[in-house]
Amino acid sequence: MSTAAESATTADAAALAERYGLSKSAARPPFWGYLRELWGRRQFIYSYARARTYALYAGARLGSVWQILTPLLNAGVYYLAFGLLLGTAKGIANYPAFLICGMFVFTYTQRSMTEGSRAISTNMSLIRTLHFPRATLPLAYVVNELNQMFISMGILLVLVGATDGVAWRWALIVPALLLQTMFNIGMTLIFARLGTFLTDISQLLPFITRTWLYASGIFFSIPDKLASLDAPSWVIHALALNPISAYIDIARRALLDEHSKHALPNAWPIAIGWAVVAMVGGFIYFWRAEDRYGRG
Structure with missing residues (x-):
């Protein structure tokens, strides 16, 4: 078919669609309309997350008990390697809780990003069959990891309560987790888009994380470690800009009485800044490719 004939056919199809009020099924909706669609699919997001959790442990003899055992075993391995063998526990009160808190917070972000990078590519059949906001899939992955984080935090609260006692500052863990969840949503959306069009990103992510x-x-206190190396103060401020370090720090401030001696500078403002930037930027970045997911 000649170019002229193709143009005529396209024009006729466009005119016919306009005449009958038809629109492209895969067209990218306006941004605010897209967010409203996502809110309307909130039950689907939660149900899909629960289904993924069930499928993940369905074949295991202990089932969902692994949701509790996995973070505890990971923390135990790192405590043996770093706390005992490498001696990073020196000078840190309640080092087991210090380490476990850091591991739980890091794992929440790590798994959200890693699993989210495959959210679109592993659900192509669903995407090509049904019309729905594609962001529901990576968001469901974050909800799944958030459910795991609640279990992990419950374990940590029992540990801290048994060693340090219960304190009112524990309430600060709620805004701390909220900020980290906002950050995780943004990063998961970014890596979900990257993982769709750059399939090797899923292979690179384990090395990056x-x-x-x-x-x-x-495994150690950044200020204490740098002080032992006589590093200038600007190095501490630079390392404090690491978003994960900030989220770990504000979680430890909420739970551990002695952590103020090892705290990073400006952790709360940095945590808030990263949460807003990542969430807004992640949504926009993912939404701009909405009409491209499922092609090919």
Whole structure:
């Protein structure tokens, strides 16, 4: 077919669609309308997240008990490796709670990003069959990890309560988790889009997050470590800009009585800033490719 004939056919189809009030099924909706659609699908997001959790542990003999065992076993391995063998526990009160809090907070972000990077690519059949806001899929992955985080935090609260006692400052864990969830939503949306069109990103993410793990002060106090190395104060302020370090720090401030001695500077403002920037930027970045998901 000639170019002229193709143009004529396209024009005729466009005129016919306009005549009968038809629109492209995969067209990108306006941004605020897109957010309203997402809110309307909130029950689907929650139900899909629960279904993923059930499917994840369905084949295991202990079932959902692994939701409790997995974070505890991970924390135990890192306590043995870093707290005992490498001696990073020195000078830190209640080091088991210090370490476990850092691991739980980091794992929440790590798994949200890693699982979210495959949210679109592993659900192509669903995307090509039904019309719905594609952001519901990565959001469901974040909800799934948030449910796991609630279980992990319950374990941590029992541990801290048994060692340090219950305190009113525990209430600060609510805004701390809210800010981290906002950050996770934004980062998951970003990596969901990247994982759709750059399939190798899922292979690279474990190396990226592993490097992030060792640089975020999970196993040691960043200010104490830098002080022992006689590092200038600006280095501490620079490292405090790491979003994971900020979220770990504000969670430890809420739960651990002695953490004020090891706290990072400006952790709350940094945590708020990253939450807003990541969530707004992530939504816009993901939404701009809405009409491209499921093609090919």
